[in-house]
Amino acid sequence: MILHKSKNLTFFKPRILKNSGASFFDMGISAGFPSPADDFKEQRLSLDNELVKNKEATFFARVSGQSMIGAGLDDDDLLVIDRSLEPTHNKIAVCFLDGEFTVKRLKVENGTIWLQPENPSYNPIKITEDNNFVIWGIVTNVIKKV
Template identity: 75%
Template sequence: MRLHTAKNLTFFTPKNTNSIGIPYFDTGVSAGFPSPTEDFIEQRLSLDKELIKNKEATFFARVSGQSMIDADLDDKDLLIIDRSLEPINNKIAVCFLDGEFTVKRLRVDKNGVWLKPENPNYPIIKITEENDFIIWGIVTNVIKKV
């Protein structure tokens, strides 16, 4: 369900599912020589259980833009964001800054807070008292299409 569209992110809420999961083979997938198929043991895997730790505080957002490409967050990637996690130094966070949502790496020390893009073509943002600023949530996972 689409929740909100901002300039740089589109937010979604997780859909409640009673899924028993999809088939999962716990033997690894060889990137070299193939393994015999009789060695596979089928289990069930729920991506909700793997990727979402706090369902009530978790949201999805789709990235728009290139400011985080060196952190491997590309345009159209789907972020999983947990609003219950503490925003600490070096975490990637979704922030509300002066009326817009943005995703950046947090730099927090005794001298202040900065939002650091992971692309040298974008400036580091120093947060000041004049900014309307909220750390909205911490990115826990990214889902990419291949």
């Protein structure tokens, strides 16, 4: 269900389903040489349980743009955002700035907040008293398509 769409992010509220989950083979998958898979065990894995720690305060948002590519957040990635987490220096946050949502790294220096992009083509944004600014939530995970 889409909750809000801005030019940089589209927000979704997760729908937690009981008894949901996909098959999970708890054996580790080699990124080197293949290994025999004789002794694996199958269980159920719910991404809700893995990615959503506080279901009432968790939202998803789809990224639009390239300002955070250095942090591994690419255009069309799906962010998991927890509004219950404390915003601190160096966390990646979803912020509401002057009427638009944006995702940036928080930099706090001498009481001043900067929104730091992770792409050299974009400039840091210094937050002042003149800005309409709210730290909306902290990014906890990113889901990518391959």
